[in-house]
Amino acid sequence: MSSVVFRAVQRAASIGTLVAVGTLTFSALSSFVSAQDAPKSQPVASAPAPRTPLPLKLAPRPTKSAITADDLMTRLYIFADDSLMGRDAGTEGSFKATALLAREAQRLGLQPAGDSGTFFQTLPLKRKKVDPMSSFIAGGASLELSKEWGFKSGSTMTFNDTPVVFGGVMGEQSLLPAEQVAGKLVVLTVPTSQDAVLQSLDGEVDVPAGAAGIILVEPAQAAGVFGYVLSAGAFVDDPAFGGPRLFVGANVMSKLFALPASALKVGTVGTSVNVKAMLDVTPSPFAARNVVAILPGSDPKLRNQYVAVGAHSDHVGMSRRAVDHDSVLIFNRIVRPGGAENDDKMGNTAQFVQINAELAEMRKSSPTRRDSIFNGADDDGSGSVAVQEIAEMLSTMKVKPKRSTLFVWHVGEEKGLWGSKFFTAHPTVSRDSIVAQLNIDMVGRGSATDLTGTSKDGQDLRGGPDYLQLVGSRRLSTELGDLVESVNTTKKHNLVFDYGMDASAHPMNIYCRSDHYEYAKWGVPVTFFTTGGHSAYHQLTDEPQYIDYPHMERVAKLIADVALELGNRLGRPVVNQPKLDPRGTCKQ
Template sequence: MRHHLLLTAAALLPGVLVAQPVTKDAAAPAAVVPAPDTRLPLKLGPQPTSADITAKDLMTRLYIFADDSMMGREAGTPGNVKGTDYIAREVQRLGLKPAGDDGTYFQTIPMKTRAIDAASTLTVGGASLAFGTEWAANGSGTLAGTDVPVVYGGQVGDTVNAITPEQAAGKFVVFYLPGGVSFRALRTVNRVVPTAAGIALVVPDQLLAVVRRPAAFLDNEQAPNGPAPKPVVYLTMAGAQKLFPNLNAVPPVNTAGSPVTLNVRGLVEPIASPARNVVAILPGSDPKLAGEYVAIGAHNDHVGFNNRPVDHDSIRIFNHIVRPGGAEDAGNRATPEQQADVNKLLAAYRAAHPGTARLDSIYNGADDDGSGSVSVLEIAEKMASRKGAAAPKRSILFIWHVGEEKGLWGSEWFTDHPTVPRDSIVTELNMDMEGRGDPWDETGKTKEGASIHGANNYLQLVGSRRLSTELGDLVESVNKSGKHGLTFDYSLDANGHPMNIYCRSDHYEYARYGIPIVFFTTGGHSDYHQVTDEPQYIDYDHMAKVVNLVDDIAMHVAALDHRPVVDQAKPDPHGRCQQ
């Protein structure tokens, strides 16, 4: 699942995205739920799969797809190419029709990288600021000017003491970026001062190295035409003091600084490894309905790896105690009591598992979204085995989206450039993170902030009635009539929920075009976006229940004598999503 507010530039500012500490939940259980007894191996040899949807098959597939050799499957990397090659080989083996580009199973998205030419310059009073230590930038256009007036614009996110567009016109506006600010507030800066000659943000020194890294983006031709946006400059405090030489305290808004001369040039290059959706079709058996599609999707990418290995076991124990939401709780710091619990549990684990300590740097993404990806493969194998009257009447569109973690790029590209008529897609069923959800996992929080924990038959549903009441009712009835026995949690689907889950996975790119969707997930956990999200921690029996339910729902939708009725308001397909 896409990290909250994870946008292209967000990857450049991890400090900005740090979650605020969560207050202790008064409703949390008094006793700590014991950790599941993990007896699964770190590695598992592949086995043949069968037509039935089984825990064994799901395990076989996930140990392949979330193996270390995939290097975290980040979009635009060799690891993701390897993962999508595996999916394509499987759907070809199953006899599904290719539905990507040029008769292949792949739809390549135009993913590129942008960086700033290291020869770019920023000078004040004839003296150059040091690129990489006093300033850096990101963006793809050009920012140039001689003796441009400088003015202080205030603090990002402060709407009370804000510079006006008139004050900013034609000037280089410097803002202070406080820690913990919502990235959404940062995105508003350009809109607040649209006539500024340029924008700079004063940030902590350590962010400059991150800012300088090439940043991936989707070169979507449907983006508004016009000149490329100007690069944004990032200043350390030492750099800012050269623009404001008498800076001893935060200056008033609209305080003038020393003029700057800029020659900042952005560079854009295609990525070295293709970022690809995998798209395949099982044709429907009913000639009258075969021209319509039930889409079943997941995302094939994750977030790659880092160059700073951590101790796997200690980080897993620490996160479960201190950061039960994983990356959602990245800003939480351990209290002395929590740290004592961590130390005690780690010592007990080490005593029970001698000689197993290991360093880990790969974000395997077993649950996110290896679970969804292999689940869609399992459904494809089950569907392809159905013949004659048992086959689905409508066609089934299987799609593994790339770049979900970058900002829903693959699903955005596919729905803007569909390989089947967009209006022929009657429903999209999205599976993202549905391999966990037991009582040990904090699967999310209610709108009011109370912790939610999983259960043996737990499943979150999001969006199932947001466009089609009929579709949401069908999901409930199939769960009952098919005796799947799953208990649905709609807490994360509440309007205005601060986690905004409805907008954070690929289903929304379909919903924005009025296509009814259901998002199936067992929710979050302390391994979310951590190196500890590995196949050995997945509950495969639970996962098989979810996958069999989704297969059953897809078959029911495929057999309807009408499209699921859209009886709710459709969103603006190019507007901003708000749950």
């Protein structure tokens, strides 16, 4: 699941927290400060550090047609192995992981549904480096890069003596006629709200035909966005990810126009600017690829409709230095039970006494193990291999579902839903033919000792032997939500559904943080299945040895039965709730 930490700008709890984040932060501590140096706050956890009977490594075994805990274990030990180096999108590890998924899809007899008859849909992934000599001169003044201005583009942008014209407030502006904007940069002010800032960064913004480009004026509270948009790294060069644009701070308005901002009228022409927004752009050394496969339906009339089942194949890669795995394991369980969701917690004196005592006890039987790989066993190795198991079960049935089943392993979810955004913008089947999307992300934990999330009012949510979270199941189609409940009961799965994270306006914003949203925004009914968060979320300790495979088997079997019901029922789930704006920003 996409992280609050990694996508700090997208996930900010308020407009004031919009800051530049270049790399994922994590609680990988190689040693602990002494108890007297630790901050004195936060309660102490009482349960001892969990020990697992599962091995660090496991020899692979042949899988069976049925969904089983043993098969899930075999698959996950392969998919979350150190050799895949954390599966960060656009790296060798992710490339190898997608190759594994495609080979298995082929072995199962699925049909390729990617590019040019392959199982791969390749994203136009590139790497950028901003030239620090980039310049923006307005009203005779040179603006400071990353503090007063920034830009987002797939290539260098140059504007010489280009006049600006005021276009109003972003999202509210009336598009100016072509003759008023021809050859000019249109200036739009961004409202002071989190949603508006997010829209300005990554959403589509209407640009009048004939304009040279747009300048978005960010509110003073969001000055940190400049560092975010300028940060070096990978990006997807595609219109679905937002077109090129310039950003300036609110204080720059006085350099663009003679009149104060409050007195400007739409169509007011300002000064001329000179901009050199220079980028060094190179192709990604390794392709970022969705893996797309189809199990054809058995009914001639319904086989052109699809039940989509998906997960994301990527995780967050590797850290720059190796640390003590067991220290991280104990520290997070005691101080940061939500993993990366709790990265602001530092621990108190009593907690560090407990941490050091437990670590000393563990050292009696376990030597120090240095670790630098975020294996992503639960996030989202568990979902990826659950999709494989569901595909194997459905593909070995004598009578296949009437509708076709569309399996998509999305890449780059951790980067900002890259793969699902690209697939739904450029679907390899008709988007309208997808009757529902079942998203599987983090289904390998959910025990009573796991902090699976918090309620909207801040109360801790905990798992249990029958635990499963559902998100989004009735947001577009109440019929789909009812269907999931019915399958759980009639097929005797007897899982206990927790809808606490699905509450409207929930501050953790889970509905917007995994791949189902990119389908929902186009009107496709969705259900997000997850066993929720835990102390290994986006940590080095998210490894196959800590997964609850029998529980994971129950969840995968439920989802398989939901897919079967959707594949065989006469009608598609009716969309009876308000549709979303596919160009807008997600709101839970």
